[in-house]
Amino acid sequence: MRLREALLTGILCLSSPASSTPAKHSWTIGQTVYTQGGPVSGHAASSAKNVSTYLGIPYAKPPIGNLRFAPPEGYYNHTPIDGSKFGHSCPQANVFGGSTPPNTKGKNLTAAGLTALADLNYGYADSSEDCLTLNVWTKPQFGEKGKAVLIWVYGGGYTIGSSSDPIYDGQYIADQEDVVLVTFNYRLNIFGFPGAPGYHKNLGILDQRLAIEWVRDNIRAFGGDPKRISLFGQSAGGGSIDMYSFAYADDPIAAGLVLESGTTAIGTFTAETTAESWYTVTSTLGCGDNITVPATQMA
Template sequence: MLFLRPLAVTLVPQLSSFACAALPCSLTVETRNGPIQGHLAENRSDVTEFLGIPFAQPPVGDLRFAAPEAYEGCGLHGSRPPFNLSFLTPQAQQIIDFFGGNAGTKRDENCLTLNIWTKAIQNGHCCGGRPVLVFFYGGRTSIGTTNSPFYNGQYFSDAENVVVVTVNYRLSIFGFPGAPDNVDNLGFRDQRLAVEWVRDNIAAFGGDASRITIFGQSSGGVAVDYWAFAYAEDPIVSGLISHSGNALSFPMNPENVTLSNWYNVSAEMGCGSDGNTIPCMRTIPWKDIELAASKLPSARSSSPLRSVPPFYPKPDGVTVFPNYTQLAKEGKFAKVVSISPPPFAALGIVRP
């Protein structure tokens, strides 16, 4: 995550002068969902990491293709073991191929988790009040995962003395199905619920809930810019960083294409090609749906880099809008600090 460090330096000053509270502290923290067990980061021993924390009910069964629901579990949750990076080599092409292939990580429909890295637990004492940076990965809302060495927050947390959070959200047909008479843009709703969880629990990890910044790259940056308009009156966050993407960066599929893509998959699954096919689609193994969705081509646009995936965000008047230029002119966005670095500095850079 070194490419993100200059942004953090701009937005968040070093906090090394913060004093630790004279309170005992351990690698287990208490949250509203019960205790969570962390462990020391493999390459930064001053950083504690908490991996694979559920923030929503598993989006399976009746919750597949549904809006996310807050996690209701309790009891001790042990986070995943540290990442093993021994297989990485200096060869650039191998790294590029590795990244492009989703880093070879295991995929699962039950994916609504987040990871936290913090330096707040030091020498048996807790240090609080740190800024919090929540990251949304890119991938054109089609690929991506937090379970990647490229998004390992231990280095960022150590260098900038901040609490780093990475969020998993639903992608492709599971996050942006485009089904008729259904809740749209589920992946963006996942992001909102994750930030609500962070707001309610981050103090236990040494973070300041009043100093949350969300940031993202490419389609993650688009999601950040969308956020400013979707939650103009209740953004939760105090800062936005849209890196290489904003609300105007990518075209969307026409409504008829979105609908056709959904019914193409539902028909192949034997669920029909009209009417409400959601109940049937909830009974199909997720890997079968994923395979069928992967066969659909992306729609062409004026640039190969701006082709539109078959399952993509659509205007719903809640999380995504069709008229961002007009909304920006009317000032209908969250009035928080916003940074949009090049190359796609447009809407975000003019906002106060």
């Protein structure tokens, strides 16, 4: 189901009373907004000119180096952020088959390993591990009441997807309804759900939680009400929200949850299955297996 088509269901969850935010005398399209990561400059949306668009806002440190295969860490800075373009898409696996091995040389890389690396460039030319960013669409705020907030979680089988996909453009909902719309990237496939025995699990879900915490802590600056946040998502996005509802039952942050065609009932993998997949990848890439090298060292 496309983002716009999910609007009615999401709005029904946002009927609780609005809280107040400090009064602001004037709001302009694309005005600079101050966040925990620094001031973000926006711009008018391409079609809905009354909507302010803020793209590519980092909510976590780049998950590279020691943060690869590790829980995300919040991004805090004072450097100005140019919100004029989307951040990088997270590396994707080519689930549809067919790829060309990249020009990568390494004494341990097998031919199959090169093909696997090529697959991770599938779908988005701008893919990078430095991909944990989010996007905000909002109309100028008038009065003191904060707007309800909708956070979209994209689907794709936990393997593909990006908040920069044109069908997830939030300007139309923000223009038609009195809401702030947020989308974000989270790590996918082996980067988000590595399954390494004895190592961190479900990193993509942890990315989602950190993005939601960022919204809670910063959305007032965009005219949103942190007490009226609803999550909605399709396919793996719906499944993610379902898992989120169990993982964070004591502190959900969100006041509403909308699952569209995806739940945990669709199925998850056992620890044994994910471990087998992990060792298949490490062996294919020439990094060893469960007999020669410990999983934590390979990570």
